[in-house]
Amino acid sequence: MSYRIGFGIDFHQLVEGRPLWLGGVKIPFSKGALGHSDADVLLHAICDGLLGALGLGDIGVHFPDTDALYENIDSKVLLQKTYSIIKQNQYAVVNIDTSVCLEAPKITPYVEAMRSIIASILEIGREDVSVKATTTEKMGFVGRGEGLVAYASVLLEKIIDKG
Numbered sequence: 148m149s150y151r152i153g154f155g156i157d158f159h160q161l162v163e164g165r166p167l168w169l170g171g172v173k174i175p176f177s178k179g180a181l182g183h184s185d186a187d188v189l190l191h192a193i194c195d196g197l198l199g200a201l202g203l204g205d206i207g208v209h210f211p212d213t214d215a216l217y218e219n220i221d222s223k224v225l226l227q228k229t230y231s232i233i234k235q236n237q238y239a240v241v242n243i244d245t246s247v248c249l250e251a252p253k254i255t256p257y258v259e260a261m262r263s264i265i266a267s268i269l270e271i272g273r274e275d276v277s278v279k280a281t282t283t284e285k286m287g288f289v290g291r292g293e294g295l296v297a298y299a300s301v302l303l304e305k306i307i308d309k310g
């Protein structure tokens with residue numbers, strides 16, 4: 148068996164006039180994440196973890212934010228494209244553990260939907276995708292509601308060619 152561990156982290160500003168996409172789910176809130184794509188901080192952290200596990204750089208290398216192709220793109224598409232790269236390298240996802248750090252809104256009601264979306268894209272079970280949420284106890288930029296952060300750890304397993 149050949150396993151690879153990966154870690155991803157992503158930050159975005161929270162601003163008025165943007166929708167808030169998190170884990171592939173649109174969450175009703177007065178602010179949204181600022182970015183070139185739909186700025187889904189959780190899916191971006193997972194993409195970085197997947198790429199990092201195979202030493203393939205990060206999301207910015209594969210999907211540059213200077214490329215008009217990726218303007219306002221649904222980050223579920225970026226996750227799908229990233230997963231294709233993982234499969235091309237003969238790896239499968241074992242499990243993913245994530246944390247989102249934000250002051251508001253409460254994301255607990257949306258966590259199961261996020262797990263389902265992420266699991267279906269990565270062809271794993273919902274039980275193999277963990278999404279946790281925490282605040283910073285009102286400290287720092289997260290605590291002031293200026294931005295949010297997501298962290299993702301991933302484990303990949305080499306696909307054994309039985310032929």
Ligand SMILES: [Zn+2]
Pocket residue numbers: 157158159182186187188191
């Ligand atoms: Zn991002």
